[in-house]
Amino acid sequence: MASPRYDAIVIGAGHNGLVHAAYLARAGRKVLVLERRRVLGGAAVTEEVFPGFKFSVCSYVVSLLRPEIIRDLDLPRHGLEILPLDGTFTPMPNGDYLWRVNDHARTRREIARHSPLDAEAYEEYGKAMAEQGRFVKPILGMTPPDPSRLGPDVIRKLMFLGRRFRDLPEPDQYNQVQLMTMSAVDFLDQWFETDVLKATMSASGIIGTFLGVRSPGTAYVLLHHYMGEIDGAFRSWGFSRGGTGAISNAIAAAAREAGAEIRTQAPIARILVKNGGAAGVALENGDEFEAKVVSSSVDPRRTFIGMMEPGVLPEDFVEQVTRYKFRGSSGKVNLALDALPDFKCLPGPGPHLRGAISISPSVDYMERAYDDAKYGRFSRRPYIDCVIPSLTDPSVAPPGKHVMSCFVQYAPYHLKEGNWDEQREAFGDTAIDTLAEYAPNIKSIIRHRQVLTPLDLEREFGLSEGNIFQGELSLEQLFFLRPVPGWAQYRTPIKGLYLCGSAAHPGGGIMGAPGRLAALEVLKDLRG
């Protein structure tokens, strides 16, 4: 075997794989990143799907990217520029709307229009959630302990968490336990009375999850989306100039500068195991690369079942991997537009189009959308979260034209009848019909459309069952249970094989935390 020898091979050049590689390379390790697709970035990717129209094909907004990663990797110098995403606009069927913006006074007036009580509560709520974000922050920067092996490290971590909780003021303790256990709607019911406000806020609790807004456990997903921080401001979301692919490119640039080698169009056939330890990888074209460490940023199913010989892993472990839940619940509709959509309730091209446009008119609407999915069909009237990044970043569309990115939920990966190849266009039509109820001109301004079903997300981006978080963020798959109990420390039963993607703690979104934390564990082990 004549190929060069590496310290580490990273499977997949998604943002986590790249963060992982960058940290290893910065520590002086020789790193090779192998990506199956012709472009790097994984689900954080910008592609010119139609000539002149550039789309953040999958993930389309950013907030969760850990500040320490931006700092450590000096990402702004490598081209990362975050543009503000201002506000959330929710059109309502009765001709009214709810439009929250980053300007506090204005949002307060707007909410007061619906309910003066809620306007008061909104301020309190914002403060309370920022507190929760601060409380959770160190957990995002921590490798989860393994509670079944009570060593000094585990006790130290559990004590640390216990003390932090004990030291919280009482109201924050309440909020914390409630966020860990309640449904998004039950949680929000305690704060607000305006249905459309609760519906739109609860949407953060179901994104990427096969649960309804009234299902216990969704308050945690709500919190997960509150952990975001841009320039020190919690809960702010933004676009990356040039699309989310620009984030991946910036991280890749940082990794390359530190010495990492990145190859695209290098699909991996299997992970090589020698004497019970990872020894390298074999590509589909037969090339083999040796390394001391193999870190996989793809999900556990693809890693352990797709890339390993049967019998190498303990049966028990394989069983746990098999039952790890993916259950993709969303699709994506990307539109190339000739003009801007015109909303009946707030006509004209106003600033309300510059933020998120949320089709979430009522809690019951959200819940009914889930009911459809529970029985194996896509929502007849889905929850849709749209952005028009070309308004903020004109470079992504030809002059005067626009790109609109629509995240559509629910779209269950497992359909009861038919298959996604048959239903793709019907799914796209449903999304457009839904939007047309609020912005009737939408149908006449669509120049091109790209519909991505959960099956497409799986085929094209390697996300098993189309789950955007590489596995559900349900309580039994979090922290020391993610991805499987006993293996939440990024290590695997194969020595030298690590997981560094969203399937590891703390989970999905363009966060980078799993990639970084896994790198710290790898470096610890390499030092011996």
Place this chain on the structure above:
Amino acid sequence: MQTPRDVVIIGAGHNALVAAFYLGRAGLHPLVLERRPVAGGAAATDEFYPGFRCSTYAHATAGLAPKVVSDLALDRHGLELIRPDPAVFAPTNDGRALILYRDPTHNGRSAQSIAQFSNRDAERYPEFARTLARLAGVLRPLMLKTPPAMQAPALGDLWTMLGAGRAMRAVGSKDMFRLLRWGPMAVADLVAEWFESEPLRATISASGIFGAALGPWSAGSGALLLLRAAFDPEPASGVCFVRGGMGKLAQAITGAATQAGAEIRTGVEVAGIRAREGVVTGVTLASGEEIAAKAVICGVDPRRTYLILVDPTELQPDFLGRIRNYRSKGVLAKVNMALDRLPSFSAVSNLSDPARTLAGRIHIGPEIDYLERAFDASKYGGFSTEPYLEAVVPSLSDPELAPAGKHVMSIYAQFAPYKLRDTDWKAQSEALGDTVVKTLARYAPDLPGLILHRHVITPADLEQQLGMTGGHIFHGELALDQLFSLRPLLGWASYRTPLRGLYLCGSGTHPGAGLTGASGANAAHEFLKDWKRKDRA
């Protein structure tokens, strides 16, 4: 001024009576005040039609805590428990039936029935039963312990947690992770990890949704399955009747409490709990009479206690806000029927002994999706047109309940939400009864012609008759955020309240899982700790 009583107990539900017993045994003479003409709360037997008697509300115990049964010597007070076997009869859509027996590990009868649907499930069932029993063994001791104060752990709390941690570690890391995973899981996912056939999945998952505003796909329903298992570890979750109906249980506990020194007055309604400067001073009756007491133990639910009985100026606004957010909207209705004879279930017509087959829990809910759909309607303020039912024919094992050859049938119907949209239960009560009969008739076509009398009890009736806020049979939702150290509220899971001298002992406290007596026993334990300390001081 009268000399204050030592302790007044509000309500004579089973938990309050259990608490009264323990106080009496410790040498106190608690005065128990009950609004209704009989003691027992939801444990009651009534002649609802001439010659027909049945357990009006609860029709079976959830597994009385064995310690309570032996401490109170309930058998000496006339308690006789009946555990029918087979435990469960679950007819399916295609005219077959799943029949589960007690003692799943030692005989092949359950397996034989399961094998009709899946051989693989039949093989796995005993292992599931053993696993559940092991996990239940870890949880059982916690049911009779005061939950640790998570928010500010003291030494005793650490001891409890350490004990729980040790018990968990003793079962090994695999079971420990199971406990951590199963609790927050959706029970539908949990059973799907073990079984492939719908009838078995649905029958077992019923334990995770019974009495709760949860469908089998709701996360956290796994915790309810575990909670129920802690009192009755058999996965079939069969019923445990009381001979003579649940009223006999009330009589037995009343007998034990009285003998121990408690005084029970019925037909006495408490209108308020009096307090001065944060210390409880007694109760005010609806008649206007005041009874002074050094301590008050309250068996009614937390919302009624804090929002109606206690003067709001005695409580902090934050605390009141949290209690207002305590969820207790019930979803369970009850239908009692007098039957001319035993209905013929199509699925048993080919079995040799229909009377025996139908003696346990009759589970109507053949598929997970069926149960989930039944739940769906309730989310939007309607009741399901195809409800999930748990029916029993107690007269099969206790013939005295009905005239010879005739029977009584008692049915829990879920999901019937406390709050109906655009209508109310007065208008819908009979429609619900019709729905229940129609649903049963799908499996027992001759049933409608056999009904001599029917009595529907809606959540609104439960609230009005038993004083359960929202008609919630567990005094508050059994959801992850309202269990263990969080029941009823974080910081107030020790049976104590913000008012010195006032304690809670009802199902709105840990463990709160139906007729077990555990809440009453735990509350009495905490009360006596404080009482003895005060004595010494």
